[in-house]
Amino acid sequence: MAMNGKEAHRLNSDVLSVSSNGSNGILTNNAHCGEVNGAVPKPPSCSKMTNGAAERPERFTFSAEPTMEDIRRIQAEFTDERDWNQFHQPRNLLLAMVGEVGEVAELFQWKGEVAEGLPDWSDSEREQLAHELSDVLIYLVELAEKCRVDLPQAVLRKMALNRLKYPASKVHGSAKKYTEYKD
DSSP states (O other), X not given: OOOOTTGGGEETTEEOOOOSSOOSSSOOOOGGGTOBTTBOOOOGGGSOEETTEEOOOOOOOOOSOSOHHHHHHHHHHHHHHTTOTTTOOHHHHXXXXXXXXXXXXXXXTTOOSOOTTOTTSOHHHHHHHHHHHHHHHHHHHHHHHHTTXXXXXXXXXXXXXXXXXXXXXXXXXXXXXXXXOOO
8 A cells, every 4th residue: 555644654663754745765843944846835926027028937847856766665665664566566566556537537527627836725725735645656656566566767768759640740739740841
């Protein structure tokens, strides 16, 4: 099973506090830093004007730690400590991950369009989303481990393929599938 925020309080006999964003291997509470799930909110006045047009706001970035390998290791230790590997075969992990994706979808259900940054969401809703997305990531990383897929390297290969399928010069501003583009 995936480790969630409630279960993150014990790992390797160390007492951990739950972070709002899991910013490093030793989880800490960063709520006092003005962060919401790792994002430091900026007032709308922070967007710059260029030739009278507002530039796109600065992109959200993830914290540097934990790395994908750290997440894999933490989950592997968590699973080993509970003797759960017997249950964590690829099919079971996939189905569990799909269930967690359903829980993410449930948080968005009936909300209509949701703006980037979730400005209309409460802190509680954001934290619940962080928990569910974390469960999805944990299951994904463990599934990749069990299938012997080096996920960071696979992402690099896949992005290279996507650049070939969707050249910016042909697809800029369009949501069409690559098979719909003409040379």
